[in-house]
Amino acid sequence: MLRASFRVHPILYFDSFDMQNNHFRNLMVAPATWRKSLVRVIAGSLAGLLASAAFAAPAPAEIPSLKGKRIGITVAGTDHYWDLKAYQGQIDEVKRLGGTPIALDGGRKDPQQIAQIQTLIAQKPDAIIEQLGTASVLEPWLQKIRAAGIPLFTVDTASPSSINVTTSDNFYIGEQLALKLVNDLHGEGNILVFNGFYGVPVVAMRYDELRAVLKWYPKIKIIQPELRDVMPNTVQDAYAQISQLLNKYPKGTVHAIWAAWDIPQIGATQAVDAAHRTDVKTYAVDGSPDVVALVKNPNSSAAAVVAQQPYLIGKTAVDNVARYLAGDRSLPPATYVPAILVTKENAGDAQKTLGQADGK
Numbered sequence: 001m002l003r004a005s006f007r008v009h010p011i012l013y014f015d016s017f018d019m020q021n022n023h024f025r026n027l028m029v030a031p032a033t034w035r036k037s038l039v040r041v042i043a044g045s046l047a048g049l050l051a052s053a054a055f056a057a058p059a060p061a062e063i064p065s066l067k068g069k070r071i072g073i074t075v076a077g078t079d080h081y082w083d084l085k086a087y088q089g090q091i092d093e094v095k096r097l098g099g100t101p102i103a104l105d106g107g108r109k110d111p112q113q114i115a116q117i118q119t120l121i122a123q124k125p126d127a128i129i130e131q132l133g134t135a136s137v138l139e140p141w142l143q144k145i146r147a148a149g150i151p152l153f154t155v156d157t158a159s160p161s162s163i164n165v166t167t168s169d170n171f172y173i174g175e176q177l178a179l180k181l182v183n184d185l186h187g188e189g190n191i192l193v194f195n196g197f198y199g200v201p202v203v204a205m206r207y208d209e210l211r212a213v214l215k216w217y218p219k220i221k222i223i224q225p226e227l228r229d230v231m232p233n234t235v236q237d238a239y240a241q242i243s244q245l246l247n248k249y250p251k252g253t254v255h256a257i258w259a260a261w262d263i264p265q266i267g268a269t270q271a272v273d274a275a276h277r278t279d280v281k282t283y284a285v286d287g288s289p290d291v292v293a294l295v296k297n298p299n300s301s302a303a304a305v306v307a308q309q310p311y312l313i314g315k316t317a318v319d320n321v322a323r324y325l326a327g328d329r330s331l332p333p334a335t336y337v338p339a340i341l342v343t344k345e346n347a348g349d350a351q352k353t354l355g356q357a358d359g360k
Contacts, residue, residue: 063319064097064326065097065322066099066321067097067098068099069126070099070123070126071090071099071100071125071127071128071318071321072127073087073101073104073128073129074104074116074128074130075087075103075105075113075130075131075155076108076113076132077105077106077108077132080288081288081310082288082310083131083132084310085310085311086155086310086313086314087105089312089313089315089317090129090155090315091103092315093314094318097318097322104116104120106133108232110133113138114138114141117130117138118141121148121150125150126150126325127151127152127321128150128153129152129153129318130145130154130155130162131154131155131314132156133200135157135199135201138157139159142157145161146161151321153321154166155317162333163333164334164335166316166335167202167313167334167335167336167337168308168337168339169336170205170209171205171209173206173306173308173339174207174209174210177206177210177258177283177284177306178213178214178258180304180341180343181281181304184303185255187219187220189219189221189255189256190220190221190222190249190255191223191254191257191258192222192223192256192268193207193210193222193223193226193257193258194226194229195228195229196227196228197229197260202260203260206260234263234267235263235264236267237267238259238263238265238266239268239271240267241267242267242272243274243275246271246275246280251277251279254279254280255280256280256282256303257272257281257282257283258282258283258284259284260284261286262285262288262291262305263288264284265283265284265294266291269294269302273299273300277301278301281301281303281304282301282303283305286305286307286310287308287339287340287354289351289356292350292351295343295344296347296348303343305342306339306341306342307341309337309338309339309354317335320335340353
């Protein structure tokens with residue numbers, strides 16, 4: 001086994017990277033505004049390391065057993081590829097470690113998820129994992145979980161009540177995507193932005209990073225008003241909104257469409273391609289197989305998507321619970337699972353890396 005510790009900068013530090021098992025045991029990253037210059041400097045030297053190591057799970061022997069433990073899992077919804085895969089990752093890993101999952105799907109209804117959280121609190125499981133949702137609505141109930149003496153972990157939900165959140169580095173994701181857009185536009189143009197779910201912390205992080213990057217590129221303008229993506233019928237609604245706006249704005253007046261997640265990107269891409277608007281490109285986050293396949297298609301207007309690893313995120317959250325219940329109190333407040341910027345140039349390789357080689 002080859003182990004290495006990197007202390008390349010006080011802002012970014014990899015501690016105990018296990019190269020045989022391809023696992024970051026502890027990753028601490030400061031806000032993207034401080035990381036930008038550092039990431040560019042070390043990108044070349046770490047590219048090979050990250051490419052070979054970032055997309056594998058830790059060895060099973062490293063994770064304590066959950067035998068005899070009941071783990072509550074509450075998720076905002078499972079209708080989106082990312083949400084479903086993260087949910088499945090949690091359930092599968094609890095079972096693999098010998099525990100019993102108590103898994104509840106909120107069906108995209110805040111009152112339903114809150115009722116389910118109340119049910120979980122009453123059942124007094126050994127720990128609860130909460131996944132996504134509107135932070136302002138959830139926080140009082142997350143506090144109640146902790147007040148009941150139940151350890152709380154979260155997936156993609158930044159909360160002061162959570163012992164640990166497992167997520168992607170959404171600051172860096174937002175920055176990566178914004179810089180790709182800026183470079184494709186050569187620093188000049190007009191863009192349409194979907195911003196309907198700013199109350200979801202990871203969405204807010206990505207949007208704020210877009211704004212932070214565009215501050216330095218004043219020739220790129222966000223067309224107002226911003227668009228509101230919706231649930232359900234996200235694809236159909238995005239298609240309708242973009243089709244209408246493409247009729248309103250002639251060729252050469254809109255150059256890109258940005259979304260914080262990739263289901264609106266599907267509808268936007270379909271609308272752009274149907275209108276034969278080769279001057280417009282689409283950008284988003286998550287990396288659902290359908291979207292990665294669109295980015296790979298040379299005839300599609302989908303220019304880039306930052307692909308996450310939702311199944312591994314869910315699995316890692318459970319592994320952190322297992323460590324905590326075994327007595328480990330050294331967990332950081334956030335565990336970041338690597339993501340990859342997928343473009344026309346690397347989409348084929350990305351599909352293989354993500355286990356999507358068949359585009360499914």
